[in-house]
Amino acid sequence: MMTLKNLALGALLLGATSSLTSCYETDGNPNEGKARLQIALTDDPGDYQEVWIDVKDIRINVTDADDQNWTSLPGVQPGMYNLLDLVNDKDTILADAEIPSGRISQLRLVLGDNNYIITNRGEKLMLTTPSAQQSGLKLNIHQPVIGGIINKLTLDFDVAKSIVEAGNSGKYILKPVIRAVLEAVGGNIKGFVLPDTVQTAVLAIRGTDTIASTYTAAGGYLLRGIEAGTYSMHYLPVDTTFLPLVKDGVTVTLGQVTTVDTVRLQKK
Structure with missing residues (x-):
């Protein structure tokens, strides 16, 4: 059984390392005008030992104009990627950024010369x-x-179609054939803890596993990218003069935000 101490430790570790843990604005209101965008790269197999591409940048455009309004995406991870490491439903994250919610019209994958x-x-x-x-x-x-x-x-990279031999010259041309698939990943849990002056660790637990965690800011909290399912919410106040609290049966739906009823901490 997971103890209170273990839960608190889990909250600290997840709060520091989990890419699914969200930050909150200083006024306690979630920044719902922002959308979190992850760019992932995967591959269909090809008849080579290795296929390396030199990723330099990813740019997005929210308009249909080809010659303007291109913006480099924050959080891009440039570097060399072996596409054949990314087959059979494996992928790697090329970028993880917050952008204004709305619409993406176009994307440019910018490659270097070392392919x-x-x-x-x-x-x-x-x-x-x-x-x-x-x-x-x-x-x-x-x-x-x-x-x-x-x-x-x-970005589903089709290696077999993307590498073309230039006649009998022995030279090969990279003409990427990529299928782009955009999908929502999980749902969100948000809520409020009173008194809002008491910072509280908030954990979403399924079974014995802590799936995600964060801390309240001015009473508010938001957990993003939680897999669909039913969770037990654990509230662990930093001020130990208050009792921890558990709320069971919190259901998360793909692509939606679940709002949990306001939690009121009680003194010991």
Whole structure:
């Protein structure tokens, strides 16, 4: 059985490390005008040992204009990625950022020059990129991003179709064929704890597992990206003159925000 001490430790660890734990505005109101956008990369298998791409930037556009309004996405993780490490439903996060909620019209995946393959014979062959794509491969998205939840845009890279041999020259061209899939990931839990002057650890627990946690700010809290299901909410006040409290049966629905009734802490 999980003790109060273990729960509090779990809250501290998750509050420091979990990518699903949310921050709250200093006035205690969740920043619902913002949408959390994750860009993930995955791959369909190809007939090579390795396929490396050099990711430099990801830019988004909320308009249909091709020549303006492009903005680099905050939180991009540039670097070298072996696409063949990302097969069979594996993916990696290229960016994790908060952006204004609304609509994404277009996205550009900007690659550097260090793209190459390792053939099944162990040869390293550099991939050239057509000049038309040097400003970034443009993908049309035209979908809304919803405030208050995690929106995950998966770039499904088709290696077999993306690498083309240029005649009999022995040169290979990288012409990325990518399918973009945008989906909501989990739902949110928000609520309020009184007295609002007492900072309280808030944990969403399923079975014996602490799924997510945060601390209240001015009484308010928000947990984002929680898998759909039913949770037990544990409230652990930092001020130990107040009793901890548990609220069972909190249901999370995909793509929605579950508002928990206000919790009132009691003195010992």
